[in-house]
Amino acid sequence: MKLMWFHLMPYTELPEDFNRKHPSVWVDIHSSLFDPKRAHHMYNDFMDELEYAAELGYDAVCVNEHHSNGYGLMPSPNLIASSLARRTTDTALCVMGNSLALYNPPTRVAEEFAMIDCISGGRLIAGFPVGSPMDTCYAYGQNPSLLRERYLEAHDLVKKAWTEKDTFAFDGRYNQQRYVNIWPRPIQNDPHPPIWIPGGGSIETWRWCAEMDYVYCYLSYYGYKAGLATMQGFWNEMEKLGKDRNPYRAGFLQFVGVAESRQQALDLYTEPAEYFYGRCLHVDARFATPPGYVTEATQRSGIQGMMQKAANVASPATKAALKATNMKDIVDGGYVLIGSPDEVVEQIRHVATSLNVGHLMLLLQYGNMSKDTTKYNTRLFAEKVMPKVKDLFGEWEDKWWPKPMAKGQRAAVPAFRPQLTAAE
């Protein structure tokens, strides 16, 4: 199986009384809470952590896109990915991803992803999320009723821009470009970089992923127990559509905290986990359901998007039901897997097999976890957990993984040497 190291890049210094004094971590979070000089250190710590994960042999490092968000400091994941392209060598770069409807023209995504693919020697995984209501409809002002149609059309345009050899005219419902001819072109051109779709539990998305032969990723913050129904729904739908159960059709996000013992794990990870589930998911419910964001088919199936669930955590009515903001409930609910290496091995094997997921995206940094603790978690997992779970799904081929240039053909990236001036 593939073990991928995912960073959300949360702002780590939201105040203790954040939930009491501020209505939302997202959309209208107050600018006075953001200290750019502290963010300088956060960004650099986070990028150190991603590079460290790559050094330790994780299959991929993952970044994603959020806007006006106190737990996701990457409005442009492409900026981070381009830096990682220069500071990693063999690790896949999973940009999870670019919300296509937010780019005008969407060929910007085709271009930037092609750049990352070229710089990295063909290591890009191209994620195309619709994007959460908070990011797309509120922070970026997109019309919720048009969002999915724009997204699907932008997808068609980006894919065609990657694969069409000649300059072409695109005459879409929402995008009209007389001359589409992107430079650069992706290295992965057979036919294009792997496309992965992070989504909530919508039937349309599952069907579309099956039709297009894309990887479906369920990026839930609520762990494998809460994700089981969704992933079962996904596999049931695949079966109906006559698709095999290749676990590499799917990706899943899981928080993990590993230490020498379960007690030590609790000591280390309680604060960052409670910070994340308490402060970072403090989303005002008023931003959960812009009308039209959830399709009528999905409404009928009664499946709620996971962002809607996240936002509803902030409403008093559902807070009692989803009260996992303290560590005991967080762990009992399976949101965060904790324990000694062997205990985590057992849980990871259970998660992967019960959900049938070949691409496991691990959150080993969350909330206000320090760089030292993050590196400890990352190293212990790499050394003592990874070797005991890598064998899973060996009988299946991962057809959705990047196919980079041969190692010997790739540019040598010189080691980074800061050049201090004499004055310093």
Added chain:
Amino acid sequence: MPGNSQGPATTTVDVNGFPCRVWTKGSGPKLGFLAGLGGLPRWLPFLDRLAETRTVIVPSLPGYPGGLGHTELDTHLDWVLAVRQLIDKTGLAGADLAGASVGGAFAAEMAAIFPGHVRRLALIAPFGLFDDKEPAADPWAQRKEVLPGLMCASGEKWTALVAPPEGANSVEWPIEMTRAAEAAARAFWPLGDTGLRKRLGLIASPTLIVWGDRDALLPSSYAQKFATAINGASRVEIIAGAGHLAYLDQPETVARAVLGHFG
């Protein structure tokens, strides 16, 4: 009054291949009404009051309760032309037209772009303008418990409007209510200036602008902005004790003002 205990006659007209419900009641000169946010999940006392002296014709906008086809409409021009089809196909061309909230913005567009289509115009808290010193509240970013108080001075009037009637399909009813919100959002998101400002000067129909003094969504100061921008003889009437959907809060007063203006 005679006939008040009975509901309206229901027919449908076709707009871009989709059915839109048309309610008709009363007798006398025709009077069209384009509803505000939420549309008309049910017939209203306000409409009964209008039907006492007029033939009231109430077409449902695409996507509003009783109407489909909002998904075909991408631009504001698409919407305006859909409304034009509704007006034409319900025999309202040349009749008096009242519109409220988002329906009010479309009524204003009709009078501006197709002046022959509207005899006299009544706008009840219409959208279409935006003043960043007094921005409209955002009805699409509200907690459930806050919304009724934003729509009506008496929040229970809104709650009653959207409450499922006895025997309603428990799956489809909330979907229809969401669809109405989506349709309005599709046309007006994020409730900014629709460009109507540039067209208000074309309105030649005598225009009454009605506004609830307790409109929590769109401040009543917008009434004067509309009156100033409209060239035709326009008059403002502020309704005491009414919120954004003034026809729900004060049906009698609003109906009297509208009927008085239409003559």
